[in-house]
Amino acid sequence: xxxxxxxxxxxxxxxxxxxxxxxxxxxxxxxxxxxxxxxxxxxxxxxxxxxxxxxxxxxxxxxxxxxxxxxxxxxxxxxxxxxxxxxxxxxxxxxxxxxxxxxxxxxxxxxxxxxxxxxxxxxxxxxxxxxxxxxxxxxxxxxxxxxxxxxxxxxxxxxxxxxxxxxxxxxxxxxxxxxxxxxxxxxxxxxxxxxxxxxxxxxxxxxxxxxxxxxxxxxxxxxxxxxxxxxxxxxxxxxxxxxxxxxxxxxxxxxxxxxxxxxxxxxxxxxxxxxxxxxxxxxxxxxxxxxxxxxxxxxxxxxxxxxxxxxxxxxxxxxxxxxxxxxxxxxxxxxxxxxxxxxxxxxxxxxxxxxxxxxxxxxxxxxxxxxxxxxxxxxxxxxxxxxxxxxxxxxxxxxxxxxxxxxxxxxxxxxxxxxxxxxxxxxxxxxxxxxxxxxxxxxxxxxxxxxxxxxxxxxxxxxxxxxxxxxxxxxxxxxxxxxxxxxxxxxxxxxxx
Amino acid sequence: xxxxxxxxxxxxxxxxxxxxxxxxxxxxxxxxxxxxxxxxxxxxxxxxxxxxxxxxxxxxxxxxxxxxxxxxxxxxxxxxxxxxxxxxxxxxxxxxxxxxxxxxxxxxxxxxxxxxxxxxxxxxxxxxxxxxxxxxxxxxxxxxxxxxxxxxxxxxxxxxxxxxxxxxxxxxxxxxxxxxxxxxxxxxxxxxxxxxxxxxxxxxxxxxxxxxxxxxxxxxxxxxxxxxxxxxxxxxxxxxxxxxxxxxxxxxxxxxxxxxxxxxxxxxxxxxxxxxxxxxxxxxxxxxxxxxxxxxxxxxxxxxxxxxxxxxxxxxxxxxxxxxxxxxxxxxxxxxxxxxxxxxxxxxxxxx
Numbered sequence: 001x002x003x004x005x006x007x008x009x010x011x012x013x014x015x016x017x018x019x020x021x022x023x024x025x026x027x028x029x030x031x032x033x034x035x036x037x038x039x040x041x042x043x044x045x046x047x048x049x050x051x052x053x054x055x056x057x058x059x060x061x062x063x064x065x066x067x068x069x070x071x072x073x074x075x076x077x078x079x080x081x082x083x084x085x086x087x088x089x090x091x092x093x094x095x096x097x098x099x100x101x102x103x104x105x106x107x108x109x110x111x112x113x114x115x116x117x118x119x120x121x122x123x124x125x126x127x128x129x130x131x132x133x134x135x136x137x138x139x140x141x142x143x144x145x146x147x148x149x150x151x152x153x154x155x156x157x158x159x160x161x162x163x164x165x166x167x168x169x170x171x172x173x174x175x176x177x178x179x180x181x182x183x184x185x186x187x188x189x190x191x192x193x194x195x196x197x198x199x200x201x202x203x204x205x206x207x208x209x210x211x212x213x214x215x216x217x218x219x220x221x222x223x224x225x226x227x228x229x230x231x232x233x234x235x236x237x238x239x240x241x242x243x244x245x246x247x248x249x250x251x252x253x254x255x256x257x258x259x260x261x262x263x264x265x266x267x268x269x270x271x272x273x274x275x276x277x278x279x280x281x282x283x284x285x286x287x288x289x290x291x292x293x294x295x296x297x298x299x300x301x302x303x304x305x306x307x308x309x310x311x312x313x314x315x316x317x318x319x320x321x322x323x324x325x326x327x328x329x330x331x332x333x334x335x336x337x338x339x340x341x342x343x344x345x346x347x348x349x350x351x352x353x354x355x356x357x358x359x360x361x362x363x364x365x366x367x368x369x370x371x372x373x374x375x376x377x378x379x380x381x382x383x384x385x386x387x388x389x390x391x392x393x394x395x396x397x398x399x400x401x402x403x404x405x406x407x408x409x410x411x412x413x414x415x416x417x418x419x420x421x422x423x424x425x426x427x428x429x430x431x432x433x434x435x436x437x438x439x440x441x442x443x444x445x446x447x448x449x450x451x452x453x454x455x456x457x458x459x460x461x462x463x464x465x466x467x468x469x470x471x472x473x474x475x476x477x478x479x480x481x482x483x484x485x486x487x488x489x490x491x492x493x494x495x496x497x
Numbered sequence: 498x499x500x501x502x503x504x505x506x507x508x509x510x511x512x513x514x515x516x517x518x519x520x521x522x523x524x525x526x527x528x529x530x531x532x533x534x535x536x537x538x539x540x541x542x543x544x545x546x547x548x549x550x551x552x553x554x555x556x557x558x559x560x561x562x563x564x565x566x567x568x569x570x571x572x573x574x575x576x577x578x579x580x581x582x583x584x585x586x587x588x589x590x591x592x593x594x595x596x597x598x599x600x601x602x603x604x605x606x607x608x609x610x611x612x613x614x615x616x617x618x619x620x621x622x623x624x625x626x627x628x629x630x631x632x633x634x635x636x637x638x639x640x641x642x643x644x645x646x647x648x649x650x651x652x653x654x655x656x657x658x659x660x661x662x663x664x665x666x667x668x669x670x671x672x673x674x675x676x677x678x679x680x681x682x683x684x685x686x687x688x689x690x691x692x693x694x695x696x697x698x699x700x701x702x703x704x705x706x707x708x709x710x711x712x713x714x715x716x717x718x719x720x721x722x723x724x725x726x727x728x729x730x731x732x733x734x735x736x737x738x739x740x741x742x743x744x745x746x747x748x749x750x751x752x753x754x755x756x757x758x759x760x761x762x763x764x765x766x767x768x769x770x771x772x773x774x775x776x777x778x779x780x781x782x783x784x785x786x787x788x789x790x791x792x793x794x795x796x797x798x799x800x801x802x803x804x805x806x807x808x809x810x811x812x813x814x815x816x817x818x819x820x821x822x823x824x825x826x827x828x829x830x831x832x833x834x835x836x837x838x839x840x841x842x843x844x845x846x847x848x849x
Contacts (some may be wrong), residue, residue, distance in 0.1 A: 031505045040504075091539060097550045098812070115554045119561035126565030126716050128631055129641050140746040386641025387632060387714045393723055418554060425539075426547025433543030449509045449512055458504030465845040 003485055003492075005050055008163060010481040011053040017475045019055045020041065024468050029461040036204045039457040060198050061457040065124050068218075070248075070449040071208060075216040075232065075280035077439075082165070083286030083293070084439035089158050090297055091432040093151040094425040110304055111421040113147040116140050117318075118399055118418070124369070125393050129386035132367035141329055141353045145213035152349035155298045157254040163259055167249045169214045170219050170262060171225045176211045177242030183207060184226055184238075191225035206452035215245075216280030233276035235264040255346035259290045293431060300424040301348035305330070306339040307417040308351065311398040313338045314371055314378040320397050321377040328353055328373045341413075343406035368392070510778030512837045516830065523826045529792035530819045534812045542811065549811045559797045566797075567717050567788055568630060569726050573787045575629040576727065580783060582777040586617050587738055590817075591773055594745070594766040594777065602758035603832050607749060613743035615649065625730050637729035644709035646728035648743065656696070656705040656829055660747060663692045671686045677751050682760035685753070689744060689764040697740040698733075706739065707731055719793040720800075734775025763815055812827050 001155035023041050030038040037059040048054040097109040107113055120140035124133040140207045183204045205229065211217055216232030227236040236243050243265035250260055255263040261271035262283060269278045270287035278284045312329040316322050327335045332350040339347065371391055372379035381388040398417075405413045411423045528536040535541045542549055600606040623643040625635050632640035648656050661672065667688050670676045680688075681717065695701060703711075709730035716726045744765045806845055 014651070032509065033506075095539060097540065098546050098553070109557045111554065115557045119557060122558070122561040122565050122717065127630060127632065130630070203696075356756050368690050383639065383710065385637070385639040385710050385712075387636060387727075389638070389714065389716070393715065393717050396717060420627040422547045422554065423640045426544055427548055429539040429542060429546040431546030435541055436540060451511065454504040455502055458506055460503060462506045462845045463502075465849065469849070 003488060007482065007485050009050055009052040009482055010478045010485065012048065012050075012054060012099065013478040014482075016045070016310050017471050017478065020471050021468070023058060024464050024471065027459045027464050031461050031464075033298055037205075037366075038459075040117075040459045042486040057194070058198050060195050060201055063453065063456045066449070066453040067205070068451045069077040070446075071212040071217060071219075072213045072232075072280065073442065073446040073449040074209060075284075077283035077442040078213040078437070079216075079280045079288075080439040080442040082282045083289050084161060084368075084435040086158050086289035087293060087428075087432050087435040088285070089161075090155060090294065091290055091428055093154050094428050097422075097425040098429075107143075108147055108150060109425060110144070110147055110151060110301065111418075112242040113140075113144040114304075114399070114418060116146045116394060121392055121396050121399075125396060127371050127388045128389040128392060131365065135359060136369060138353065138357055138359065138365045138438050144308070145330065145351045145353050148301055148308075148348040148351055152255065152301050152346070155301065156255070156257075156349075157292050159259065159290045159294045160251070162286045162294070163250050163253070164285060166259075166262065166286045166290070168248060169286065170245050170247045171272065173214050173237070173245045173283075174242070176207050176214075177238050178247075180204065180207050180229070180238055181213070181242055186229075187225045192251045197225065215283045216278050216279050229401055231264055231269060231276065231278050232280055233269060233274075233278050235267045235269055235276045235278075237264060252488065255302065255349060256296075259287070263289065265281065297412050297424075297428060298332055298348070299343060299406070300349075300411060300427065302345060303405045303409050303411075304417070304424060305332075305351040306342075306344055306419050307403065307420060309335070309347070309403075310338050310340065310403065311417055312395060314374050315375055317371070317380060317382075318377045326374045326378070327354070328378075329357060330369055330372075339355050341404040341406060343408070367397075508840060512840070516837075519826055519830050519833065523830065526822045526826060526844065527812045530816065530823050533814065533816055533837050535814055538812055540655050544617075546812075549808065552804050552808050552811070556801065556808070558720065559801050559804070562719065563794060563797050563801075563836050565716070566718055566794055569718060570787065570790050572629045572632060572634050573726060573783055573790065574743075575627050576634040577780060577783045577787060579624045579627040579634065580776060580780040583621065583738065584773065584780060586620060586767060587741075587776055590614065590617055590741070590745075591769050592764065594741075594762055594769055596734050596768065597745075597749075598759055598762040600754045600758075600762075602755060606760070609745055611749035614742050614749060615849050618739070618742040618746050619646055621645075621742060625735065633709075634714040634727060635709060635730040635735075637727065637731070638712045638714050638787055639708060639710040640714065642708045644707055645735075648709070648739075649746075654705075656743075657747075659701065659705050660693065660743060663696055665686070667783070668673045672747070672751055675752070678714050680753060680757045682756040685760040686764060689761065693744070694740060694768075696737040697743075702736055703731065706736075715722050718794060722789075724786070724789055726790070728748055728779055728782055732775070732779060734772055734779045737772035737775055741765050741772055744768065 020043055023043050027040050030040075037061060041058050042059045042061060043055045044059060045053050046056040048400075056448065069165065090406045094109040096107050098109045107116060117137070117140040119135070120137045122397070124130070124137045125493070127133050133190050177396050186200045187197050187204060189195070190200060208217065208219065211229070217237065218230050218232060218234075220228045220230075222228070227238075228236070230236055237245070245264050246261065247262045248260040250257060253259075259271065261268040261274060264276075266274050268274045269276050270283065271291055280288075309331040310326045312327075313325045314328040316324040316326075327338055330351055331354045332344075332347060332352060354373045357365050357367045359365060367373045369392055370379055370381035370384065371390060377405065380391050400416045400418055402414060402416050405411070405415060405420055407413050410427055411420065415423060438447070522650045524534045538549065539546050557813070567823070590613070593613060597607070597610045600610065622645050626635050626643040633642065633644055634640075636642060636644045646654055646656070648654055650657075653661070663670050668676075668680060696705065707730050711729050713729055714727040715723050715727040717723045746759065748761055749758075749765075
């Protein structure tokens with residue numbers, strides 16, 4: 001080993017130190033990277049020819065277990081947040097049920113409005129000849145009907161918004177998959193040629209993280225560095241090329257509208273007919289909101305509206321109309337009979353107060369007391385007595401009488417109307433509570449998973465700084481070596497000369 | 498990598514997360530501290546909020562009943578006062594009729610008695626037509642129409658015409674005829690107890706006298722308590738009162754012989770007595786109804802107290818606990834702030 005060999009080693013050591021220094025710089029600059037997941041880079045040093053240390057490759061600090069758990073908790077969190085946001089909107093329709101006792105003007109929840117209506121009926125039954133009491137029953141009934149209309153509109157609005165968000169989510173997934181292909185190709189090429197792929201890997205991981213917010217994913221990696229992406233249910237999102245994710249937007253929702261399913265590579269992954277149903281990601285939360293929670297609440301509102309039509313239905317009083325029952329105070333467009341215990345889809349949005357009792361349309365409110373909204377054959381107060389209140393007290397007890405409600409609404413079918421509206425509000429509050437708690441829990445879990453991953457693979461500036469001191473020392477030593485060798489050469493050449 | 502490693506981004510974000518969580522908690526607890534109620538009752542109670550809503554509904558139902566009971570009470574008070582007035586007037590008539598039995602017909606005493614009966618009859622009509630809040634209290638369910646039409650009016654009322662016709666049919670001459678003095682005591686007694694009495698019962702009463710419905714008005718005075726809350730002008734006590742008063746006012750001034758007059762007074766006295774007893778009974782019935790409403794009202798206020806307690810148990814927060822929480826959270830927030838500033842000073846960069 002000669003002096004020139006030592007000179008070469010010292011020189012390449014300077015180059016290696018410069019390379020290490022650049023890695024430290026890269027790491028520090030990414031220490032607070034907020035845009036996505038970036039791991040710390042580590043240099044793989046090997047002893048090169050002549051015993052010099054050279055940087056053979058740069059690798060990422062990775063931990064696939066923690067990375068996968070970060071992806072799945074991100075998906076679960078996105079699903080929980082999407083559902084919770086939607087349910088909070090739905091819950092606004094019953095928010096005053098627990099805070100307003102008997103306000104007749106500002107209430108909007110069906111249970112409070114029903115109570116206000118019942119109060120008006122009670123007052124009217126004690127003063128059946130009083131026309132202002134009759135008018136306040138009509139206006140309480142109108143409030144109740146429009147409260148149900150508004151709640152139904154809110155539900156369909158929530159479904160429309162969820163549908164739009166799903167369409168956006170599908171577009172985001174498709175765009176991410178296209179980016180994924182570019183980065184994936186770079187990694188395959190880099191792996192084949194031995195180039196530094198660490199930045200591309202970071203980029204791919206960032207894309208995966210964004211993707212996991214939209215839809216639950218799992219991944220596998222091939223030896224050539226290529227990655228395959230599947231939904232959490234197993235449908236292929238990306239193999240060597242991005243697969244198409246499609247969904248037909250539905251712009252207008254009514255109670256009977258069934259939202260279109262999301263297809264991944266031709267396979268339905270949401271909705272009742274999903275063969276590979278996804279279980280996390282914003283898409284899952286939105287689909288659950290649009291197709292399950294909202295529709296169930298809508299059916300409860302429809303059942304409440306049906307119960308009102310049933311309770312205030314009029315029975316025929318003459319021989320010709322005996323046995324016939326027609327909608328009375330509460331009715332809906334095209335009503336020819338009462339709904340009974342069957343569910344009329346969209347009834348909550350269509351329910352109105354019969355125009356025959358509405359003074360604004362020339363009707364007579366006293367028909368509520370006497371009967372006869374459907375004509376003279378349905379009048380119960382045959383003598384026209386002003387103090388007749390049998391029908392009114394019957395209506396009040398009708399609100400508390402146990403009947404059979406439609407099944408499949410998530411609430412016990414045997415109940416009275418007052419309790420049914422309460423049960424509906426209670427059901428929604430329960431959904432709200434569990435969605436909200438789950439969202440908080442998933443958010444904490446997701447933060448913890450990100451931190452665990454970040455702790456293991458992320459950058460610590462202090463350790464990078466101490467590494468920098470090492471490199472600085474090593475640089476000084478190499479420089480000292482070069483200067484020493486230089487002076488040794490100098491002495492040698494002097495002696496020779 | 499050892500488990501003790503911490504990335505710089507975790508160090509800086511962990512306090513951010515803590516601070517934002519604490520701030521959310523602070524908003525909630527300070528709302529609770531200022532209102533004394535849960536910040537979001539529906540969210541906190543969840544599935545159990547149904548119980549809370551039911552309590553509110555029961556409360557509101559009780560409020561509604563208690564305000565409608567005020568109307569019922571007002572009607573019953575009016576009815577009770579009317580009955581007491583009526584009963585005191587019949588009582589005075591009873592004693593006058595006892596004296597009347599020994600009065601000679603055609604004298605000023607007889608005329609005074611006839612005048613008194615006639616006055617009592619018109620006050621009977623106005624008393625029976627007492628109203629409260631626009632409802633005739635003795636109308637049964639037919640509260641919109643005055644139950645008893647005025648008897649003495651021009652042209653003659655249906656009731657008066659019917660009485661005159663009955664007299665004419667029985668005796669063959671009108672009340673104004675001089676032949677009136679030929680009526681015997683037996684004839685008078687028979688007439689009064691049959692043809693005349695029939696004018697005050699059954700369909701004659703409902704078509705000539707009363708527009709009231711025999712169906713009493715019922716009201717819901719408690720959650721599960723629907724009771725009759727009126728008495729109808731078609732009750733026998735009122736029929737008897739009218740009968741006795743018409744007897745004296747219509748025939749007390751006629752040119753009757755002494756024995757027929759005495760028979761008239763005896764019959765009138767007996768009918769008036771039973772009317773008086775009937776009115777006492779009716780007043781007792783109404784008093785009983787008033788009592789029922791009063792009892793229902795006190796039951797309602799007891800239930801309202803219980804409901805208030807239950808609602809409070811569900812919705813109210815322990816103010817001491819909440820106040821402590823608010824101060825704990827603000828201490829924690831201050832700690833987090835000072836830690837943030839200290840941790841950011843703690844970097845190797847500052848020491849190189």
